[in-house]
Amino acid sequence: MEPDEGSVLRGGFRIESVAVAVLDGEGTVVSWSAEAARLFGRGTDDAVGLPLWEMVSPSGTCRTVTLADTVRTGRGAAGGRDITYGVVPVPPHGHRVLIALASGTAAEWAQGISFFQALLAQDRIGVAIHDQDQRRLRANTAPTVLAGSSPQGEDWAARLYEPDAETMRRLLTDVLRTGTPVVSRVQPLRHADAPGAPSPVASVSAFRLDDGDGSPDGVAVLTYDATKENRDRRHLALLQKAAELIGPSLDIRRTAQDLADVLVPELGSFVTVDLAEGVLAGEDPPQLLGWTTPGLTRTAVAGEAGDRSFQLLRPGDVYPPLPETVQTQRLEQGKLLTLTREQVAAELGSEELARRFIPEGATSVAVAPLLARGFGLGTVSVWRTDQPEPMDGDELVLLTEIVSRAALGLDNARRYAREHRAAVSLQERLLPRAAADMAAVETEGTYRPATGGADISGDWFDVVGLPSLRAALVIGDVIGHGLPATATMGRLRTAILTLADLELEPAEVLTRLDDLIQRLAAETSAEQKDAVGATCLYAVYDPVAGRCTLANAGQPPPVLVSPDGRAEFVDAPPGPPLGVGGVPYESVTLEPAPGSVLTLFTDGLLALTDFDADVGLERVRDGLAESWRPDTGLRDFGDRLLGTLGDRQPRDDVALLMARTRVVPPSDTVIWQLPADPEAVAQARKLADEQLDAWGLGQLSLTTELIVSELVTNAVRYAGGPVGLRLIRSSVLICEVSDPSNTQPRLVRAGDTDEGGRGLYIVAQCAQRWGSRYGRKGKTIWTEQSLGDGAAGFPVVGDEAGFPLG
Structure with missing residues (x-):
C-alpha cells in the first residue's frame, strides 16, 4: 500500500x-x-x-x-x-x-487533546478558535465577548462597539500575517448596545495555528476579564503619581491644586479642595472642620463643571453657612462621605446652595476630610458626572490614602508658611524704611524674600544719616538661611549703626565688623555656625565735597549710573567676607556727578539671570543702562531692572539699594582757617555772625556765637593750630571746629569750685545734636541747630541745672 x-x-x-x-x-x-x-x-x-x-x-x-x-x-x-x-x-x-x-x-x-479539552471545560479564560477569515469555529462558555456559546461561524465582531471590534480585527490580522503572538494585551471590549456603560477590560492573547505543512490555518484567542487587575494597576500608578506630585512644593495653594489635578479624571471629573480658615496664612486650624460655619475657603478646582460653572464657588470664595445635618456632623468628626446628587441637594436644603456647590451633570460625590497631626485642614470633594455609580470600596480606600498623604503635605506647607512669614516679618521689621529723602541722597530699597521652598536669608540694606549731612549706605548678606541668619543680620545691623556714629572710615568699620563676626562665631554652637558670617559693603557719601568713600567685604561690586544713563562698575577691591580675619580692607574714593545713582545689591539679584556670576554681573549692569530714564523715580528704576532680569520668584533673597546723589551748593558752605591765638576766638565769632546775617539766619546769631566761642577757645587752649571753622546751611545749621589734637572731648560735671569744664555743657544746651569725629590728623567737633525762629535753647544756670554757677 x-x-x-x-x-x-x-x-x-x-x-x-x-x-x-x-x-x-x-x-x-x-x-x-x-x-x-x-x-x-x-x-x-x-x-x-x-x-x-x-x-x-x-x-x-x-x-x-x-x-x-x-x-x-x-x-x-x-x-x-x-x-x-x-x-x-x-x-x-x-x-x-x-x-x-x-x-x-x-x-x-493525547496530551494535546487533554489540554484543549481542559481549556474548553474551564469557565474563567475564554478560548476561541478562528479560521483564516476570522470566523469563529469553536469556543468555550467563559463569559467573554470573544468566547461564549453562540453558534459556530457567528460574527463575533457584531457584538462589540465598532472601534473596539476594529481593533480586534487588526490584531487577529497581524497575528495571521506575521505569526508573531500577542500576549496579555489589555483591550477594552465595550458592548455594541451600550458603548457608554462601564464595560470589562479584557487581557487578550492570540497566536497563529498552522496546518501540517506549516501554512496559516487560523488563530487561537485566549481572553480573561482583567477589569479588576487593570483597575488595581491604575490605582497603584495613581498612588505613585500622587506621591511624586503632592508635597514637594511648600506653597499651600500649589499643593492643594496638585491634589485636585491628580484626582482628575481617574477618580472623578470635578474636584474641589477647600481649606479651613487660617490654614492659608499658616495658622493652626481647629481640630473640628466647622463645615456649618463660614470657615472653609475654596482653594483649588480641577476638571470641568459644566456650562453653569460660574455659579459654583471659585478659588478664594469663602463657604456660606451650611445647615447642620447628620452628614455634616460625620464630616466634622473626620469621616468620609459618599452621597448621590439627590442626597447632597437634600442636605443643603436650598436651591441657591445647590447651585453654589453641585456641578452641572453631577451624579455623586465623595467628600474626604484632610486630617493631619490632629488638625482638620479642610475637605476634598470628588464629583462624578460621567459615571452613574458612586465610588466603590477600592476607590474609597485609594482616595483615603491619597488624601491622607496630601494632608501631611498641606500641613508641612502650612507650617513652613508660618515660619517663613515669621522670618520675613522679623526681617522686614529689622530693615529700615524702603525710601529715604536726605540732603545727601535720595534712596529706594527693595527686599524680595526667596520663595518656592528656599528659606529666608539674611540679606539687608541700610541708610544711616551721619553728621554734616553725610549718609552711610550699607548692603549685606548673612551666610545661611532661616531665623538664625535673620537674627545674625539684626545683630550686624545694630553693630553698624553703632559704628556709624563713631564716624570711622569704611575700611575701619568693616574691620571692626570682622572682629565682631569672629567673636560671634566663637560663642556659637557648631550646628549654627553656618549662619555666622556675612558679606557687606559700606559706603559714606559727603554731599559737601561730592565724594563717596566705600569698602567691600565680599559683596558684588556696585554699579554707578551717571546722569546720562551710562552704567559702570565701581572699581572697589573685593575684600574677603566678614569673619575670615587676617586680611585688611581697603577704602576707595570716587566723585560721582550730582544726580548719579549708586546701585548696591546682593548676589540674589544675580540668581535671577540664570548665568554664572561674571555674566550675571554684566546682565545687571546692562539692565541698569536699559532701565534708566531721565528724571525717572528710583522705585520705577528698580522695578524696571527687576523686570529685565526676569519676572519669576527669586531662588535666593534679593536686597537692592539705589541712592541718587545730591550736592550742597557752594554758596551754602563757608570755611575759615584760624591761628592758635586767643584773639582768634573773637574773630571766629565775628565771621560766624556776619555769615549768618548774609544767609538770613540772624535769629541763630546768639547761640551760634556761644557755640563758636566755646569750641574755638577749647581748640586754641588745648590743641593748638591751625583751627578750622566751617558753617553749612541746609535743613539745619551745622557748625564744625577742627583742630590737630586727637583728645576725646567729654561732657563732664563741673564742681562748685572748678574754674572750667562747662564749655561742652553750654554747647550741648545750645545745639540739637553735637558730636566729634576723627580724621587722619586731628578731630572735628560738630553741632546742629534747627533753622526755626528761636534758638535751640540756653543753658539754665544755678542749682536747677545741676551745675554750679560760672
Whole structure:
C-alpha cells in the first residue's frame, strides 16, 4: 500500500503518519500500509500472512498469546521502537483494522487533546478558535465577548462597539500575517448596545495555528476579564503619581491644586479642595472642620463643571453657612462621605446652595476630610458626572490614602508658611524704611524674600544719616538661611549703626565688623555656625565735597549710573567676607556727578539671570543702562531692572539699594582757617555772625556765637593750630571746629569750685545734636541747630541745672 501524500487533516494532523493494517478473524495480516511497513520494520510481502502478535513480539515467546490478549495490551515493540496500537472490528466478515503509531506521537496527541479539552471545560479564560477569515469555529462558555456559546461561524465582531471590534480585527490580522503572538494585551471590549456603560477590560492573547505543512490555518484567542487587575494597576500608578506630585512644593495653594489635578479624571471629573480658615496664612486650624460655619475657603478646582460653572464657588470664595445635618456632623468628626446628587441637594436644603456647590451633570460625590497631626485642614470633594455609580470600596480606600498623604503635605506647607512669614516679618521689621529723602541722597530699597521652598536669608540694606549731612549706605548678606541668619543680620545691623556714629572710615568699620563676626562665631554652637558670617559693603557719601568713600567685604561690586544713563562698575577691591580675619580692607574714593545713582545689591539679584556670576554681573549692569530714564523715580528704576532680569520668584533673597546723589551748593558752605591765638576766638565769632546775617539766619546769631566761642577757645587752649571753622546751611545749621589734637572731648560735671569744664555743657544746651569725629590728623567737633525762629535753647544756670554757677 503506497502512502497518500495528500492525506492531511485540518490543524496539522497528517493521516499518513498513522500505520494501518487489515487483519483476518485469526489476527493474521491481510493488508499492510506503507507507514506500517516503516513503523514495524517489515515490508508488505514480509508482513502479509503473519499473525499480529509476531509483529508485536517478534521473539516468538508469545506465540500462545491470543488475538484478544494482543488487542487488550495496546502497546508493544516493533521495528526497534515502542508503538501504541488499537484493533477495530470491521463487520460482517470478521475482519479487523489495526491502527498504530509511535508511542511518543500518541502521547503527544493525547496530551494535546487533554489540554484543549481542559481549556474548553474551564469557565474563567475564554478560548476561541478562528479560521483564516476570522470566523469563529469553536469556543468555550467563559463569559467573554470573544468566547461564549453562540453558534459556530457567528460574527463575533457584531457584538462589540465598532472601534473596539476594529481593533480586534487588526490584531487577529497581524497575528495571521506575521505569526508573531500577542500576549496579555489589555483591550477594552465595550458592548455594541451600550458603548457608554462601564464595560470589562479584557487581557487578550492570540497566536497563529498552522496546518501540517506549516501554512496559516487560523488563530487561537485566549481572553480573561482583567477589569479588576487593570483597575488595581491604575490605582497603584495613581498612588505613585500622587506621591511624586503632592508635597514637594511648600506653597499651600500649589499643593492643594496638585491634589485636585491628580484626582482628575481617574477618580472623578470635578474636584474641589477647600481649606479651613487660617490654614492659608499658616495658622493652626481647629481640630473640628466647622463645615456649618463660614470657615472653609475654596482653594483649588480641577476638571470641568459644566456650562453653569460660574455659579459654583471659585478659588478664594469663602463657604456660606451650611445647615447642620447628620452628614455634616460625620464630616466634622473626620469621616468620609459618599452621597448621590439627590442626597447632597437634600442636605443643603436650598436651591441657591445647590447651585453654589453641585456641578452641572453631577451624579455623586465623595467628600474626604484632610486630617493631619490632629488638625482638620479642610475637605476634598470628588464629583462624578460621567459615571452613574458612586465610588466603590477600592476607590474609597485609594482616595483615603491619597488624601491622607496630601494632608501631611498641606500641613508641612502650612507650617513652613508660618515660619517663613515669621522670618520675613522679623526681617522686614529689622530693615529700615524702603525710601529715604536726605540732603545727601535720595534712596529706594527693595527686599524680595526667596520663595518656592528656599528659606529666608539674611540679606539687608541700610541708610544711616551721619553728621554734616553725610549718609552711610550699607548692603549685606548673612551666610545661611532661616531665623538664625535673620537674627545674625539684626545683630550686624545694630553693630553698624553703632559704628556709624563713631564716624570711622569704611575700611575701619568693616574691620571692626570682622572682629565682631569672629567673636560671634566663637560663642556659637557648631550646628549654627553656618549662619555666622556675612558679606557687606559700606559706603559714606559727603554731599559737601561730592565724594563717596566705600569698602567691600565680599559683596558684588556696585554699579554707578551717571546722569546720562551710562552704567559702570565701581572699581572697589573685593575684600574677603566678614569673619575670615587676617586680611585688611581697603577704602576707595570716587566723585560721582550730582544726580548719579549708586546701585548696591546682593548676589540674589544675580540668581535671577540664570548665568554664572561674571555674566550675571554684566546682565545687571546692562539692565541698569536699559532701565534708566531721565528724571525717572528710583522705585520705577528698580522695578524696571527687576523686570529685565526676569519676572519669576527669586531662588535666593534679593536686597537692592539705589541712592541718587545730591550736592550742597557752594554758596551754602563757608570755611575759615584760624591761628592758635586767643584773639582768634573773637574773630571766629565775628565771621560766624556776619555769615549768618548774609544767609538770613540772624535769629541763630546768639547761640551760634556761644557755640563758636566755646569750641574755638577749647581748640586754641588745648590743641593748638591751625583751627578750622566751617558753617553749612541746609535743613539745619551745622557748625564744625577742627583742630590737630586727637583728645576725646567729654561732657563732664563741673564742681562748685572748678574754674572750667562747662564749655561742652553750654554747647550741648545750645545745639540739637553735637558730636566729634576723627580724621587722619586731628578731630572735628560738630553741632546742629534747627533753622526755626528761636534758638535751640540756653543753658539754665544755678542749682536747677545741676551745675554750679560760672
